[in-house]
Amino acid sequence: MSDSKNVEQAYQLARERYAELGVDTDEAMDRLSKIPISLHCWQGDDVGGFENTGSGLDGGLAVTGNYPGKARTPDELRTDLEKTLSLIPGKHRLNLHAIYLDAKAKVPRNELEPEQFATWVQWAKANGLGMDFNGTYFSHPKADSGFTLSSADDDIRQFWIEHGICCRKIGAHMGKELGTLCVTNVWIPDGYKDIPIDRLAPRQRLADSLDEIFAEKIDPTVHLDAVESKLFGIGAESYTVGSHEFYMGYATSRQVLLCLDAGHYHPTEIISDKISSVLMFVPQLLLHVSRPVRWDSDHVVILDDELRAIAQELVRSGKLDKVHIGLDFFDASINRIAAWVIGTRCMIKALLIALLEPTDRLRQAEADGDFTSRLAMLEELKTLPYGAVWDYYCARSDVPVGPAWLADAKAYEKNVLAKRA
Numbered sequence: 001m002s003d004s005k006n007v008e009q010a011y012q013l014a015r016e017r018y019a020e021l022g023v024d025t026d027e028a029m030d031r032l033s034k035i036p037i038s039l040h041c042w043q044g045d046d047v048g049g050f051e052n053t054g055s056g057l058d059g060g061l062a063v064t065g066n067y068p069g070k071a072r073t074p075d076e077l078r079t080d081l082e083k084t085l086s087l088i089p090g091k092h093r094l095n096l097h098a099i100y101l102d103a104k105a106k107v108p109r110n111e112l113e114p115e116q117f118a119t120w121v122q123w124a125k126a127n128g129l130g131m132d133f134n135g136t137y138f139s140h141p142k143a144d145s146g147f148t149l150s151s152a153d154d155d156i157r158q159f160w161i162e163h164g165i166c167c168r169k170i171g172a173h174m175g176k177e178l179g180t181l182c183v184t185n186v187w188i189p190d191g192y193k194d195i196p197i198d199r200l201a202p203r204q205r206l207a208d209s210l211d212e213i214f215a216e217k218i219d220p221t222v223h224l225d226a227v228e229s230k231l232f233g234i235g236a237e238s239y240t241v242g243s244h245e246f247y248m249g250y251a252t253s254r255q256v257l258l259c260l261d262a263g264h265y266h267p268t269e270i271i272s273d274k275i276s277s278v279l280m281f282v283p284q285l286l287l288h289v290s291r292p293v294r295w296d297s298d299h300v301v302i303l304d305d306e307l308r309a310i311a312q313e314l315v316r317s318g319k320l321d322k323v324h325i326g327l328d329f330f331d332a333s334i335n336r337i338a339a340w341v342i343g344t345r346c347m348i349k350a351l352l353i354a355l356l357e358p359t360d361r362l363r364q365a366e367a368d369g370d371f372t373s374r375l376a377m378l379e380e381l382k383t384l385p386y387g388a389v390w391d392y393y394c395a396r397s398d399v400p401v402g403p404a405w406l407a408d409a410k411a412y413e414k415n416v417l418a419k420r421a
C-alpha cells in the first residue's frame with residue numbers, strides 16, 4: 001500500500017518537473033501504450049525450434065551458455081512467453097520463425113502451410129497479440145553449402161524460393177486472422193569464408209530469387225515483406241551476399257521494408273543514424289534491436305546510449321508509424337525469461353524517455369543556431385525523473401514496479417523451468 005503511494009507521489013513530482021518543460025507525462029504514457037514491440041520467440045530456446053530434425057544451429061549464428069530450463073515444446077514456449085508478457089507493460093506482438101511450427105508430423109520447409117501454425121495463431125488471438133513471421137533459411141541440410149537463395153545449384157535455390165513463398169502465405173494468414181498486419185522477414189546466411197572471385201553472380205541470383213518470392217501481390221493491410229542485411233557471419237567472414245548495399249538497393253527498387261539489425265554493421269556503425277536516411281527511400285522499416293558486443297553477439301538489450309538514440313530517432317522523426325520494432329537477441333547464459341523481460345522493458349523504457357523529451361524546444365534551439373542550449377538541455381534531461389514515470393506506467397499497466405519482476409521470474413524458474421531438466 002505504502003509502496004503504491006510512493007509510486008504515486010513520486011509520479012506527481014515528476015509530472016510537475018516535466019510540465020515545467022512543456023512535457024505532458026500522461027500524454028507520453030498514452031502514446032507509449034500504443035507502441036507494440038515484437039518479441040522474438042527464439043530467445044526462449046536458443047534458436048532451436050521444433051522441427052526435431054537433429055540439425056544444430058548454423059548459418060553463422062551462435063548461442064553461448066547452458067542455463068537450465070529452455071523450452072522444449074511449443075506449449076512450453078507459449079507458457080514462458082505468457083510469464084514474460086505478464087512482467088512487461090503494454091500490448092505486444094510475437095515474432096515467430098518458421099522452425100517453430102507446431103505439427104505432429106514432419107513437414108518439409110518448402111511445403112509449410114498456415115495449418116502448422118494454427119495453435120500459435122489461436123494462442124495469439126486468445127492473448128490479444130499480433131504476430132510477425134520469418135522464413136528460416138538456416139539449420140537445414142539444404143543450407144549446408146552456405147548458400148540458399150543465392151545458390152548456384154538450381155534445386156537448392158528452388159527449394160528456398162518455395163520456402164519463401166510458403167512463409168509469405170503463412171504471414172498473410174496470420175495478419176488476416178489476427179486483424180493486425182504481419183511483417184514477414186527474410187534473412188539468409190549466404191556467404192563465403194574466404195575471398196570470392198565472383199561477387200556479382202550470387203547477388204544477381206539472390207535478387208532473382210527474391211523477385212520470385214515476392215511475385216504474388218498480397219494486401220499490404222494484412223502483410224508486408226522485409227529483407228535483412230548483414231555484414232558477416234561465422235564462416236562467412238569474407239563475403240556476405242545480402243550485404244547492406246545489396247538490400248538497400250533491393251528494398252528501395254522494390255519498395256519492400258528494410259530490416260535494420262543493430263548487430264549487422266561495422267562495430268562503430270549505429271542504426272540510429274540510418275533510420276532517417278533509409279526512411280526517405282523505403283516505405284517502412286523493420287528493426288531488429290540487438291546489442292552487439294565486439295561482434296554480432298546478440299547480447300540482451302540494455303538501456304545504453306544506442307538504444308536511447310534509436311528511440312529518440314523514432315520519436316523525433318515522427319515516423320513511429322512507419323517502423324516495426326522487433327527484438328533480436330539470444331542469451332543462454334542467464335534465465336531466458338529474465339533475458340526477454342530485461343530487453344523488452346529496456347526497449348519500452350527507452351521509448352518512454354524519448355517521449356518525455358521537449359523535442360520542439362530542442363529543435364528550436366538547433367534552428368536558432370543555439371548549440372550551447374541544445375547540448376546543455378540534452379545533458380540536463382538525462383537526470384530528470386523518468387524513473388518515476390516508468391514506475392507509474394508499470395503500476396497503471398498492472399505489471400511489477402522496479403525490480404519486483406525478478407522475484408516473479410525466479411519463482412517461475414524454481415517452479416517451472418527447474419523441473420524441465
Ligand SMILES: C[C@H](O)[C@H](O)[C@@H](O)C(=O)CO
Nearest residue numbers: 042047134187261288328
Ligand atoms: C534468428 C534470426 O532470424 C536471426 O538472428 C537474424 O535475424 C539475424 O539477425 C542473423 O544474424
Ligand SMILES: [Mn+2]
Nearest residue numbers: 228261288328
Ligand atoms: Mn536480426
